[in-house]
Amino acid sequence: xxxxxxxxxxxxxxxxxxxxxxxxxxxxxxxxxxxxxxxxxxxxxxxxxxxxxxxxxxxxxxxxxxxxxxxxxxxxxxxxxxxxxxxxxxxxxxxxxxxxxxxxxxxxxxxxxxxxxxxxxxxxxxxxxxxxxxxxxxxxxxxxxxxxxxxxxxxxxxxxxxxxxxxxxxxxxxxxxxxxxxxxxxxxxxxxxxxxxxxxxxxxxxxxxxxxxxxxxxxxxxxxxxxxxxxxxxxxxxxxxxxxxxxxxxxxx
Amino acid sequence: xxxxxxxxxxxxxxxxxxxxxxxxxxxxxxxxxxxxxxxxxxxxxxxxxxxxxxxxxxxxxxxxxxxxxxxxxxxxxxxxxxxxxxxxxxxxxxxxxxxxxxxxxxxxxxxxxxxxxxxxxxxxxxxxxxxxxxxxxxxxxxxxxxxxxxxxxxxxxxxxxxxxxxxxxxxxxxxxxxxxxxxxxxxxxxxxxxxxxxxxxxxxxxxxxxxxxxxxxxxxxxxxxxxxxxxxxxxxxxxxxxxxxxxxxx
Numbered sequence: 191x192x193x194x195x196x197x198x199x200x201x202x203x204x205x206x207x208x209x210x211x212x213x214x215x216x217x218x219x220x221x222x223x224x225x226x227x228x229x230x231x232x233x234x235x236x237x238x239x240x241x242x243x244x245x246x247x248x249x250x251x252x253x254x255x256x257x258x259x260x261x262x263x264x265x266x267x268x269x270x271x272x273x274x275x276x277x278x279x280x281x282x283x284x285x286x287x288x289x290x291x292x293x294x295x296x297x298x299x300x301x302x303x304x305x306x307x308x309x310x311x312x313x314x315x316x317x318x319x320x321x322x323x324x325x326x327x328x329x330x331x332x333x334x335x336x337x338x339x340x341x342x343x344x345x346x347x348x349x350x351x352x353x354x355x356x357x358x359x360x361x362x363x364x365x366x367x368x369x370x371x372x373x374x375x376x377x378x379x380x381x382x383x384x385x386x387x388x389x390x391x392x393x394x395x396x397x398x399x400x401x402x403x404x405x406x407x408x409x410x411x412x413x414x415x416x417x418x419x420x421x422x423x424x425x426x427x428x429x430x431x432x433x434x435x436x437x438x439x440x441x442x443x
Numbered sequence: 444x445x446x447x448x449x450x451x452x453x454x455x456x457x458x459x460x461x462x463x464x465x466x467x468x469x470x471x472x473x474x475x476x477x478x479x480x481x482x483x484x485x486x487x488x489x490x491x492x493x494x495x496x497x498x499x500x501x502x503x504x505x506x507x508x509x510x511x512x513x514x515x516x517x518x519x520x521x522x523x524x525x526x527x528x529x530x531x532x533x534x535x536x537x538x539x540x541x542x543x544x545x546x547x548x549x550x551x552x553x554x555x556x557x558x559x560x561x562x563x564x565x566x567x568x569x570x571x572x573x574x575x576x577x578x579x580x581x582x583x584x585x586x587x588x589x590x591x592x593x594x595x596x597x598x599x600x601x602x603x604x605x606x607x608x609x610x611x612x613x614x615x616x617x618x619x620x621x622x623x624x625x626x627x628x629x630x631x632x633x634x635x636x637x638x639x640x641x642x643x644x645x646x647x648x649x650x651x652x653x654x655x656x657x658x659x660x661x662x663x664x665x666x667x668x669x670x671x672x673x674x675x676x677x678x679x680x681x682x683x684x685x686x687x688x689x690x691x692x693x
Contacts, residue, residue, distance in 0.1 A: 213620050224628035229486065231638050232495040232502070247489075361469060368474065372481035382485050 192290055196298025197305065211306070214263050215313050218255040222318070225377065226251040238379040241410035249325070252318045253407035254376040256332060257339055257399040259314060260307040262367075264340035267303040268347030269363055273354055282441055292438035300344045300430070307340025308333060326409025335406065335419075339399040342422040345429035346395075352436040370396045395425055448545045452553020453560075455536055456526075460561075470521070471565040475514035476572055482506050482633070483578060498635065498662055507578025508587055508659035509632035515566055515591040516652050519599035520623055522558045524615045527606040530554075531690055537607075538691075547687035555600060555680070562595035563588070583661045590658025593672040597651035598623075600679030607683070607690050631656050651675055 204211065226248035235244040275281035282295050290298075312333055318324055350363065374396040380388050391397050402418035405411065460467075487502035497505045530537040540550050566588055573579045579587055602618075609615060629643070630636065630652035636644060647653045654668040 217620065217624065220624055220628050224633055228629070228634035228638060229490070232490045232493065232497070232634055233486075234493045236489065358466065361466060365469060365473075369477055372477055373485070377481065378485045378489050382488050 193294045193297035193301055195290065196285075196295065197302045200299075200302040211310060214259060214310050215317070218259045218314060219317055221255055222248065222252055222321075226255075226323075236379065238381045240405045240408050240412060240414070245325075245408060246323075248321070249323045249408065250404075251377060252323045253332065253403040254374075254400045256311055256314050256318075256336060256407075257396065257403045258371055258376060260311050260336040260339040261343045261396060261399060263310050264303040264307045264344040265347045265363075265367070267306060268299055268344045269351050269354075270360065272299055272348065272351050273357070273360070276351065276440070277356075286441060292441050293434050295441070296348055296430075296434045296437045300341070300348060300433070303344035303347070304337055304340045307344070308337045311336030311340075324407065326406070328406040328409050328411060331406040331415075332403050335402045338419060338422050338426070339402065342395060342399075342426040342429070345426050345433050348433035348437060349429050352433075352440045370394055375400055395422065398422060448549040449552035449556060451543075451545060452540060452550050453556045454553075455540070456554065456557035457560075460557075467565075471514065471518050471561075472568045475510050475569055479503075479507055479510050479573065479576070479578065482510075483576070499660060503576065503578050505635075505660070506633065507573045507576065508590075508661075509656045511566060511569055511573060511579075511587060511591050512594045512652060512655035512659045513627055513630075513632045514569060515562055515595040515655065516598050516627065517623065518562060518565055519558060519595035519597070520602055520619065522561060523554075523599040523602035524606050524619070525612070527554065527603050528609050528612060528615060531607050541691045547691045548684045550691070551603060551680070551683045551687045554603065555596070558599045558603075559592065559596060562592045562599075566591035566595070579659075586661055586665065587659040590655045590668070593658070593669065593676070594652060594655030597655065597672045597675045597679075600676050600683060602679075604679050604683035604686050607686050626650055626652050 230247035230251075233247040236247055236250045237244045239245055239250060285295055286292065315324070315329065315332055319329075354360070374391060374394045376396075380391060380397075383391060398418040398421045401414050402422065405415050483503035483506050487506070490497075490502040495502070499505045499508075527537075529535055532538075537550055541547065570579065570584055570588055570591070573587075574581055574584055605618075606615060629639065630647055630650045632652070636647040636653055639647060651672055654671045657663045658665065658668045658672075
């Protein structure tokens with residue numbers, strides 16, 4: 191598979207900038223210590239949780255921060271980093287002069303983003319386990335779950351990057367990602383909202399991503415995991431098809 | 444003479460701002476207000492249900508002033524980080540300015556004047572919404588504005604002195620991730636600093652953001668907070684005069 195060559199290329203580059211990955215783990219840990227532990231003292235326990243047994247606020251927030259980290263890591267790779275290779279450095283154009291095809295480029299970048307999301311989530315899982323926030327072996331499902339989240343958002347990122355005209359357009363991505371991060375039940379349960387807003391929130395891909403990780407992290411296996419997994423798999427597959435087609439057209443211009 | 448020349452540097456940034464202010468609204472006004480909405484109202488329901496004992500009463504009244512100071516900090520950092528670094532590069536605006544009668548100190552003063560202007564404008568916009576939300580009482584608004592502007596300068600001034608010496612933009616993002624973010628998370632913005640363990644709590648007293656947040660909240664002694672915030676501003680300004688001269692006349 192020639193797309194693997196691209197993954198290997200990214201791996202070689204990250205050997206020199208590994209601290210970028212370190213920062214990606216550092217940031218959710220800061221959030222966890224400040225919001226999870228600091229605000230946790232104010233909140234006490236959260237009762238409206240999967241399974242129904244009250245949990246500490248830190249245990250409640252940790253899986254959501256993990257889902258956000260997987261989402262951001264994958265999205266950054268296929269939007270910010272890929273835009274540089276697409277427009278500024280024109281890396282992909284030199285790749286197409288080799289036996290690599292546009293399809294290989296898309297698959298390679300997505301594959302790398304998924305690999306990166308998985309590694310980061312594994313490291314974060316190790317940290318929250320050390321902090322005593324993991325209560326069930328089902329929490330291991332968080333790792334393949336994070337890979338699925340990374341897949342859904344990496345493919346969406348490639349679709350988005352083909353629409354960007356210049357670096358300024360990146361702020362439109364932020365305009366969507368930040369409210370989603372704040373409102374998709376990262377910091378408080380869905381029951382806080384009135385019913386109509388609940389439905390809107392449930393349609394957000396980050397909400398489904400958080401469901402996918404929060405349930406097993408709290409040791410609960412509910413059909414919600416299946417719904418979330420199907421949602422993200424469908425989103426990733428559709429975006430993948432569109433991404434390959436649009437990237438080929440963008441590169442042919 | 445010097446003060447008149449500094450207005451030229453202010454004029455440069457003002458001219459740029461007239462073309463770009465729309466984009467800056469998102470990052471400097473919408474961003475903190477989204478945080479206030481999600482945390483103040485959403486998370487606030489959990490905190491208030493739990494009957495947490497907070498200065499100000501509700502969680503919304505606690506976090507609003509804290510986020511006002513924190514966004515002033517970020518604004519100060521962002522305006523003194525990238526723009527100063529870029530301006531000092533070959534072809535940057537500082538390079539053109541030093542070929543005129545302007546001295547490096549005039550350039551620094553003018554740029555900081557513009558940062559002050561931005562801090563007043565952005566903080567006032569956020570403050571207005573917080574007063575409407577009922578997070579800050581109208582009577583406390585002037586003191587909160589003072590706190591926000593001093594916080595912005597307490598970070599912008601030392602940052603400008605540092606950013607002009609930087610050779611790679613990666614150092615600026617490292618400063619943001621490893622200095623600004625931890626300060627942001629633990630300076631009494633999201634939860635009272637009294638909750639921190641012993642050693643850390645004393646460390647927070649050194650954080651300008653904590654003093655700024657207390658000022659915005661109307662807590663503690665006004666004179667003490669103002670004096671503490673003036674230390675990084677004055678020290679940063681004196682250091683900046685030296686680093687600007689060294690870099691721009693070399």
